[in-house]
Every structure is written in C-alpha cells, then in structure tokens.
Amino acid sequence: MISEKNTVKRIGNQLLFTGPTLLAFIAVIIVPFIYGIYMTFFKWDGISSSMPYVGFNNYEAVFNDTKFWTSVWLTIKYVAASVFLINTVAFLLAYLVTMGIRGQNFFRTAFFSPNLIGGLVLGFIWQFMFNNFFTSIGEKFGWELFSKTWLGNETMAFWALVLVTVWQYAGYMMVIFIAGLMSVPKDILEAATIDGTSGWKQLIHMVLPLMVPSFIVTIFLSLQRGFMVYDVNYALTGGGPFGSTVMASMHVYDKAFQRFDYGVGQAEAFVLFFIVATVTIVQVYLTKRMEVEA
Amino acid sequence: MKKLSSLMLVLILALVVSACGGNNANNASNANEGTNASTNTGSDSDAKEVKITILNSKSEIHTQMTNAAETFSKAHPNIKVEVISTNQDQSPVEKASALYASGTPATLAMLDAGDIEKFADKALDLSGEKWVAELAQPNEINGKTLAFPFAVEGYGLIYNKEVLDEVAGGAFDPATINTTSALEELLQKIEAAGKTPLYIGSMDWSLGNHFLAIAYAAQPDTDVKGFLEQLKGGSADLVNNATYQGLLDTFDVLKKYNGGKNDPMAVNYEQSTAAVATGSAAITFNGNWLITELLKSNPEGEYGFIPVPVSNDPATKANSAVAIGATKQMFIDNEKSTEEQQAAAKQFLNWLVYEDAGQQFLVNEANVIPAFKNITLELNGSLAVAINEYNLAGNSIEFAGNFVPGDHWKVLGASMQKYLADVTDRNGLAAEIEDYWKSVQ
Numbered sequence: 001m002i003s004e005k006n007t008v009k010r011i012g013n014q015l016l017f018t019g020p021t022l023l024a025f026i027a028v029i030i031v032p033f034i035y036g037i038y039m040t041f042f043k044w045d046g047i048s049s050s051m052p053y054v055g056f057n058n059y060e061a062v063f064n065d066t067k068f069w070t071s072v073w074l075t076i077k078y079v080a081a082s083v084f085l086i087n088t089v090a091f092l093l094a095y096l097v098t099m100g101i102r103g104q105n106f107f108r109t110a111f112f113s114p115n116l117i118g119g120l121v122l123g124f125i126w127q128f129m130f131n132n133f134f135t136s137i138g139e140k141f142g143w144e145l146f147s148k149t150w151l152g153n154e155t156m157a158f159w160a161l162v163l164v165t166v167w168q169y170a171g172y173m174m175v176i177f178i179a180g181l182m183s184v185p186k187d188i189l190e191a192a193t194i195d196g197t198s199g200w201k202q203l204i205h206m207v208l209p210l211m212v213p214s215f216i217v218t219i220f221l222s223l224q225r226g227f228m229v230y231d232v233n234y235a236l237t238g239g240g241p242f243g244s245t246v247m248a249s250m251h252v253y254d255k256a257f258q259r260f261d262y263g264v265g266q267a268e269a270f271v272l273f274f275i276v277a278t279v280t281i282v283q284v285y286l287t288k289r290m291e292v293e294a
Numbered sequence: 295m296k297k298l299s300s301l302m303l304v305l306i307l308a309l310v311v312s313a314c315g316g317n318n319a320n321n322a323s324n325a326n327e328g329t330n331a332s333t334n335t336g337s338d339s340d341a342k343e344v345k346i347t348i349l350n351s352k353s354e355i356h357t358q359m360t361n362a363a364e365t366f367s368k369a370h371p372n373i374k375v376e377v378i379s380t381n382q383d384q385s386p387v388e389k390a391s392a393l394y395a396s397g398t399p400a401t402l403a404m405l406d407a408g409d410i411e412k413f414a415d416k417a418l419d420l421s422g423e424k425w426v427a428e429l430a431q432p433n434e435i436n437g438k439t440l441a442f443p444f445a446v447e448g449y450g451l452i453y454n455k456e457v458l459d460e461v462a463g464g465a466f467d468p469a470t471i472n473t474t475s476a477l478e479e480l481l482q483k484i485e486a487a488g489k490t491p492l493y494i495g496s497m498d499w500s501l502g503n504h505f506l507a508i509a510y511a512a513q514p515d516t517d518v519k520g521f522l523e524q525l526k527g528g529s530a531d532l533v534n535n536a537t538y539q540g541l542l543d544t545f546d547v548l549k550k551y552n553g554g555k556n557d558p559m560a561v562n563y564e565q566s567t568a569a570v571a572t573g574s575a576a577i578t579f580n581g582n583w584l585i586t587e588l589l590k591s592n593p594e595g596e597y598g599f600i601p602v603p604v605s606n607d608p609a610t611k612a613n614s615a616v617a618i619g620a621t622k623q624m625f626i627d628n629e630k631s632t633e634e635q636q637a638a639a640k641q642f643l644n645w646l647v648y649e650d651a652g653q654q655f656l657v658n659e660a661n662v663i664p665a666f667k668n669i670t671l672e673l674n675g676s677l678a679v680a681i682n683e684y685n686l687a688g689n690s691i692e693f694a695g696n697f698v699p700g701d702h703w704k705v706l707g708a709s710m711q712k713y714l715a716d717v718t719d720r721n722g723l724a725a726e727i728e729d730y731w732k733s734v735q
Contacts (some may be wrong), residue, residue, distance in 0.1 A: 047391045047412045065733075131560065152559035152715070240498065241559050242717060243708030257388055258701035260412070 040267040045260040058267040068268055071251040072275065078158065078247065079226035082165045086222045087215070089170040094177030095203075108178065112171040119168070123235020126164045127151065130236075154244040157237050161245060164232055169225065173218040180214030181207070209292045216287045220280055227276040248272050344638045345374040346631075349393065349400035351386035352445070352622060353379050354586070358659040365651050366642055373638045387412065387700070399627045401639045407623050407696035410441045417441065417625035418636055425647040428666040430685065433620060442643050443620030445662035447693070448681040449504050449581030450616035451477075451492070451600040452588075455676070457576040461487050468600045472613040474544045475606055481551040484576045490553035492577035493566035496714060498707025500563075503695035504617070505545070505579060505602070506710055506727070509538045510694040512604045512612035518694045525731035532724035537612075540604040542713075542720055548579070549714065558714050563587070571595050582663065582677040589675070599680045601689075612691050616684045619693025620665050705730050 015022075040058050044051045062068060093111050097104040114122070130150045138146025150156035184207055192202050230249040233239065239246040239254075246254070252272060256265025350359045356379040363375035378400060380389045386405045390413070393399045399416070410417070417440040420426070426439050433443050458466035461484050471477050481491040494501075513521045514537065524530035532538045553575055554561035567584055569575035571591035577600070578584075588595055603613040626639045646652040647666050656664050657671040663678050663685075673679050684690055695703070709726040712718040718726070 045412055047387070047394065047416075049415055135560075148557050149560050152557060154717075239704065240708065240711065241715070242712040243705065254701050254704060257385065258704060260387070260700055 036266050037270060040263060040270055042263050044262045046256075046262050047260070054263065058263040059271075061264045062267045062271055065264070065268070067246075068248070068251055068255075071246050071248045072272070074158075074245070075227060075229075075248040078162060078165075078229070079223060081159075081162045082169075082226050083219060083222045085162065085166045086169045086173055087218055089166055090173035090218065091177050093170060093174040094181055097174070098178055098181045108174070111174055114168050114170075115172040117168075119231030120235045122164065122168055123232045126160070127236055130160055151237055152241050154241060157241055157245050161229075161232060161236060164236055165226070165229070168232070169222060173222065176214050176218050176221075177211070180211045184210045209290075212287060212291045216284060216291075219283060219287065223280055223283060224276060227272070227279070342634065343372050343374060344632075344634045345376065346401035346635050346638045346642070347376045347378060347398075348624075348642075349386070349390055349403040350377055350379045351389070351404045351406070352660070352662075353382050355660045358655065362652070362655040362659065365655070366645055369645070369649070369651070370638075370641065373641065375642065385700070394629070397630065399630050401627055401631045401635045402624050402642065403627065404444055404622055404624045405441075407441075407443075407619060407621050407693070408698065409700075410623050410625055411435055413625060414440060416627060416629045418628040420626065420640075420643075423640065423643070425644065425666060428647060428668045430665055430667050431620070433623070433665070441623035441625040442646075443665035444622040444624050444656075445620065445660070446618060446665045446681070446685065447581055447583060447621045447663065448599070448616045448618035448684065448690070449579070449693075450602055451577050452570060452580050452584060452597055452677065453577045453600055454570050454573050454575075455596040455598055457484070457489060457573050461489070461576070466598075468598055469614060471600045472603060472608040472610075473606045474540065474547060474603045477544065477600070477603055478547045478551075481547065481577075485551060489573075490569065490575040491551035492548060492579075493553045493561050493569050493575050494548055494558065494579055494714065495563050495566040496554075496559045496561050496711060497563055498711060499703040500580060500707075501710035501714065502705070502707025503698060503703040504581065506541075506706055507694035507698065508602055508604065508612065508617060508691070509535075509541045510697075511617055511691040512537050512541070512610075514610070518692045518697050522697060522731070525728065526734055528728070528732050530728070530731075532727060533721055537604050538724070539720075540606075540610075541602070542723075544603055545713070559711060567591065570597070582675075582681045585661070585675040585677045588677075596676045597680070598676065599684065615689040615691045616681065617693050618681060618685050618690035619696050621693060621696060622662075699734055702730070 041053060041055060042051045043054045043058070093107075097107050097111070101107075117125070134146040135149055137143070138148075150160045188206065189202060192206060197205075228249055229247055230253065233245065233247045233250050237245045239250055248268075249272070252265055252268045255268060256262050259265075348359070348363065350356060352359075356377065359379070360377045363377050367373055367375055378389075378393075380386050386403075387409045390400070390403050390405060393403075394416070403413075405413070414435055419438050419440060420442065421434075421439045423439070425442070429443070430446075433439055433441065435441075453466075453468070455466065458480075461480075471480055484491040509532075510518050510521050510525075513535075516524070521530065549555060549558070552558060552561070553569065554565075563580075564587070566575075566578045567580070567587040568591045570578045571588045573592075573595075579602070582599075585597070588597060599616050601612065601614055601616050604610060605613060607613070624643070626636055628636070631639070646656055647664075647668065653664070653669050653671055656662055657669065658674055661674050661678065663673060663682055673682055706727060709718070709723055709730075712726075713720070713723045
C-alpha cells in the first residue's frame with residue numbers, strides 16, 4: 001500500500017482519507033477567509049445591492065483610525081497581563097494538585113470548572129460580583145479598594161477583565177500543565193533527590209526545562225485567546241466605562257455591524273489577524289528553541 | 295484494489311460537484327416556492343393560500359404579535375402569517391440582512407427608523423396606500439412613503455405625579471418648567487422636601503442617542519438633517535453653539551441634583567426606574583417605553599413628562615416640547631416577495647390601521663402610540679397619554695436618534711458618560727462629538 005506505483009491510485013487514497021476534512025476546511029475556513037480579504041477592497045454596508053470597488057482606501061482608513069490603534073494597544077496590554085498571570089497561576093495550581101495533597105482530584109475539577117462556563121454567562125456573573133457583591137463588602141468593612149464598582153473606573157475595569165480572564169483560563173491551562181508534570185520522568189528526579197538536590201533547584205533546573213512543550217501550548221493558547229477576546233469584553237464591561245475597554249475584536253465588530261462599514265471592518269479584522277499570526281508564530285518559533293530532552 | 299480506489303475518486307468528485315451545485319438547486323427551489331404554492335392550491339380554486347412573514351424587532355411584544363397574526367389569519371383565512379422576532383440584544387438590521395443574504399427576506403420587516411434608508415432600494419413604495427392620509431406626521435424618504443410607522447415614541451424627564459403634586463402643593467403642571475432655572479428651582483424644592491430630586495441613568499444609549507440628540511433636534515435655525523450635515527462637513531462649531539451649551543447647562547443642573555452623583559456610572563436602568571416608581575426619587579431621564587418597567591415596581595403609579603430645557607428663554611420651542619418620532623417602521627420587501635405576498639402584507643397594515651382588532655392590538659396589546667390620526671382608542675398608560683398630548687398639541691421636536699449612524703449611541707454615549715463622571719469637560723466633549731461626525735462618511 002505504502003509504495004504505490006500509480007499516482008492516480010495514490011491521490012485517490014489520499015483523497016479518500018483527507019478529502020472530506022479538506023472539503024469542510026475549505027468551505028468553512030479558506031473560502032470565508034479569502035472572501036473576507038476580497039471584501040476589504042469594496043465599500044459595502046451589508047445590505048445595499050451596489051458594492052463599489054475602492055482599492056486600498058479601506059486600508060488607508062484603518063491606518064487613520066486612531067480608535068482602532070488605541071484598541072489594539074489596549075489589547076496588547078491586556079494580552080501581556082493575562083498571558084503572564086494565566087500561566088503563572090495555572091502552573092502554581094498544577095504544581096499544587098500534583099504534590100499529592102488530600103483531595104487533589106477534587107481541586108483539579110474545581111479549578112477547571114470556570115472554563116466550563118461560557119464567556120457571556122461568566123461576564124454577567126462577574127458583572128454582578130463587581131457591581132453588587134464587592135461593593136457591599138467594601139461598604140461593610142470600609143475597604144477603599146471595593147468601595148466603588150471596579151467597572152466604573154477605567155483602570156480597574158481593565159484589571160477586572162484581566163482578573164476574570166485569568167479565573168476562566170487558569171484551570172484549563174492547569175490541566176495541560178498537569179499532563180506536562182506527569183510526563184516528567186520520575187527516575188531523573190529520584191536520582192537528583194539522592195544526589196541531594198533541593199526541591200526548588202529540581203523545579204528550576206529540571207522540571208521547568210522539561211515542561212517547555214507544555215508552555216508552548218499554553219502560551220500559544222492564551223495569546224491567541226487574549227487577542228481574540230470578545231465575549232468577556234462584551235458581557236463584563238461592554239467596552240465601558242466611557243469606551244475605555246473596547247478591545248480590538250469589539251472595535252472590529254462595531255465597525256462592521258454597528259456602523260455598517262463592512263469594508264473597513266474587514267480590513268481591520270485582517271490587520272488584526274496579521275498581528276496575531278505574527279506574534280504567535282514568533283512565540284512558537286522562539287519557545288521551540290528552548291525545548292530540551294531528558 | 296485499483297478499481298475500488300478509482301471508484302472512490304469518482305464518488306468524491308461527484309460529492310464535490312453536487313455540493314457546489316446544491317446551492318443553486320436550493321435557490322431555484324426557493325424561487326419556485328411561489329409557483330409551487332399556487333399549483334398546490336390550484337385545485338382549491340377560490341382562495342389561493344399566501345404565506346407572509348413578519349420580522350418583529352420589538353422582542354418584548356413577540357407573544358402579542360403572534361396572537362395578532364393569528365387573529366388576522368382568522369379574519370383572512372387565505373393568509374398565513376408567521377412572526378419572527380429578533381433577540382433582545384440583536385440589531386434588527388443584522389437579522390434583516392441575514393434574511394436577505396439567505397434569500398428568504400421577511401415580507402414585512404420592522405426596523406429602527408434610521409435604518410429604513412439602507413433598505414430603500416428593496417422596499418415597496420407605499421405612497422399610494424390609504425393610510426398615508428391618516429399619518430399624524432409625513433413619513434417620507436426622498437419624497438416616497440417607503441415604510442409604515444408602527445410605533446411613535448418620545449422621551450424627556452419622566453416624573454412621578456404623586457411626588458411632584460406633593461412638592462408643588464397641588465396639581466403639578468409640567469408646562470411651568472420651561473427654562474433651565476425653573477427646572478433647577480423645582481429640583482431644589484424636591485430636595486428641600488426630603489426626596490432625591492432625580493437619577494440620571496448612565497446607559498450609553500440613553501445619554502448618547504436620546505439626551506445628546508436633543509442638541510441636534512433643538513437647533514433654532516435648521517432641522518436635524520441640516521445640522522447633522524453641518525457636523526459631518528465640520529462647519530458646526532459646538533463650543534459656540536447656544537443650543538449645545540444650553541443643553542449642557544441643563545445637564546450640569548441634572549448632575550448637581552443626581553441622586554447617584556457620588557458614583558454616577560453605577561446608576562443603571564432598573565435602579566433609576568425603581569426609584570421613580572416607588573417615589574423615593576421624583577424624576578429620571580427616559581422615554582415612554584419605561585412604563586412597563588415602572589409598572590413592575592408600582593402598578594398604581596402615574597407619571598408624566600417634563601421637556602428638557604435648552605435655554606433660559608421660555609419662548610424657546612424645545613423648552614416646552616418633548617422629542618417624539620416614529621421609532622419603529624415596517625417596510626414591505628420588493629425583491630423576493632410575490633405580488634400576492636405584497637398584497638397580503640398591505641392588507642395586514644390596513645388591518646392594523648382600520649380594523650378594530652388591529653387597533654386594539656396596537657394600543658392595548660403592543661402598548662404603542664400609533665402614528666395615525668384615525669385611531670382614537672384611549673391609550674394605555676400615563677406616559678403614552680402624555681406623549682400623545684404633546685404630539686397632538688404640536689409640542690414636539692424631532693427624535694434625532696432616528697437619523698444618526700448605528701454606532702452613535704456607543705461612541706458618543708461613552709463620551710457623554712465621561713462628561714457625566716467628570717472625566718472630561720465641555721470642550722473635550724465638543725471635540726469628541728465633532729471628531730465622531732467628521733469620521734462619518
């Protein structure tokens with residue numbers, strides 16, 4: 001089978017196995033993607049029957065849209081903060097629940113469960129927490145930090161978003177880290193213990209380097225999800241207060257579906273795609289080089 | 295083996311071809327639907343069955359609308375009416391354009407007034423309809439009546455009658471509040487009486503598309519469209535615009551007496567409404583749609599409207615007028631719908647305007663203020679009655695939110711929130727408004 005002589009036969013076999021998936025992939029990813037790029041060269045409100053060609057005008061509009069670049073910069077800050085916190089918290093949680101403490105399976109489930117709640121619902125739950133729960137606690141104990149709703153203040157609303165994101169994804173990344181921790185060979189750790197290496201040194205010099213493949217995955221996932229965030233942004237702050245927490249995706253959505261400027265919206269979406277693709281490719285490339293073998 | 299794989303290849307190719315062709319076949323069957331329907335019912339020679347769909351964008355009246363459709367179908371057995379409603383947070387345009395994109399537009403689509411223009415080339419010209427003569431205000435786009443005004447709505451300062459009667463020591467007359475200083479005196483009196491004078495809801499749609507829009511509608515020497523053209527062209531100078539400054543003077547007064555001024559962004563729709571309904575606060579800024587929410591907290595309450603003053607001159611028209619407009623409009627699709635469907639849709643609109651059951655539905659089920667002079671049913675709820683009085687007396691300015699782009703409420707609503715929370719000053723706000731309008735093509 002493997003050494004096919006006949007090319008037609010070989011292609012036939014390949015099509016048999018990859019064809020259906022390929023077809024679905026083309027239909028739902030490639031075609032919309034290319035059509036999206038095609039749309040960036042036209043001016044369209046989504047309804048009108050005429051769709052005039054405008055060349056690169058939409059891209060020019062993107063570069064002149066200061067609000068878009070503000071939202072991209074805000075997204076980058078948000079991604080930086082949330083990627084760092086998600087991975088730190090997730091790793092600590094994973095480390096804790098693999099130490100063999102009592103009821104660790106329960107904790108694993110508990111930490112993972114926020115991820116089972118959809119972003120929208122989660123946003124609304126936390127909106128209530130920030131607006132009502134925290135403020136009443138702040139009132140009761142006179143804590144300055146919680147005296148006013150976090151969502152009414154530009155800086156705190158940003159951190160509220162980061163906090164909720166970390167809460168949502170830390171458990172998910174924890175599961176990946178647990179798998180990584182489990183696959184660290186026990187024999188070398190045992191050997192290190194016999195040689196008198198402390199737990200801390202084992203963690204820094206042995207466990208962490210061996211966990212790089214897990215970090216590649218978790219950083220990639222949290223980067224990509226951070227850049228594309230919409231649901232939590234929408235449900236928790238709605239871009240407010242005063243439009244200060246409009247992330248890039250929300251800006252693109254508003255451009256296309258509130259302003260009905262599909263061309264510019266698509267162009268901005270493409271620019272955003274380009275940024276995310278560049279950042280994640282660079283990240284994967286750089287972290288791949290840090291991989292070691294036991 | 296060779297045979298098998300080439301067979302598979304053929305199969306897959308066939309699959310690809312049929313998948314590509316499937317779309318066309320679908321379209322064709324859609325286009326034929328009308329003809330199919332007529333051949334099916336051809337045996338039943340008297341009445342051809344027509345099926346029309348209504349896209350309802352007032353999601354809160356979905357049940358009532360479905361019931362009305364049933365009542366209508368009972369009176370017209372050959373017409374089947376299906377009602378589709380948008381979700382609470384879904385933009386009606388999004389839904390309508392999705393229906394167009396899938397080749398199955400609604401025969402009758404209800405949209406926000408400002409969006410009808412986008413569908414102008416798809417809408418059936420209704421200028422020849424009988425009800426056009428009954429309109430309280432003309433409803434034309436480029437000289438043609440393209441849409442049926444479904445609901446008239448208005449907004450201003452909503453007050454609790456009981457509270458203000460008590461403060462005024464007799465029946466309170468909203469016409470006495472026709473300047474900013476008169477409003478301030480009133481607010482002082484309420485405060486002296488130990489009540490919270492008012493709550494300003496911090497909702498961006500309310501501040502942006504309703505409050506700020508008064509500045510567009512109350513311009514003394516131009517109408518809304520004219521002023522918006524000036525803003526787009528960059529020739530409107532807000533810093534030196536008396537109406538804009540006057541409106542913000544009023545806003546400053548409102549801010550001063552705002553019950554939530556310590557944390558103004560925390561005042562939401564439900565909270566401001568509940569405070570007025572229970573009488574713990576006297577006034578809030580909102581529209582006649584608030585009645586449902588008000589009645590939830592206090593089914594016995596009576597409410598009225600005070601206009602938002604924009605100057606200290608009692609003669610200024612806007613000082614004694616509330617903003618009123620037909621905010622929900624329905625148009626008949628002229629692209630995919632058959633003539634029979636269009637005729638049936640027209641019949642439904644006539645039913646709403648002229649038949650008792652239709653009028654009952656509009657006024658008592660859907661609780662809207664109809665745009666037609668011939669409907670004399672007593673309106674439901676004190677706010678609707680108040681708006682209707684202002685409307686019939688000619689004391690109205692335009693509902694300028696009907697003429698602004700779809701993201702106006704969000705972008706300039708955010709700017710108004712900044713001003714509400716003292717994050718920006720008047721000139722900063724003016725600059726943001728001017729920048730926004732210059733970005734609109």
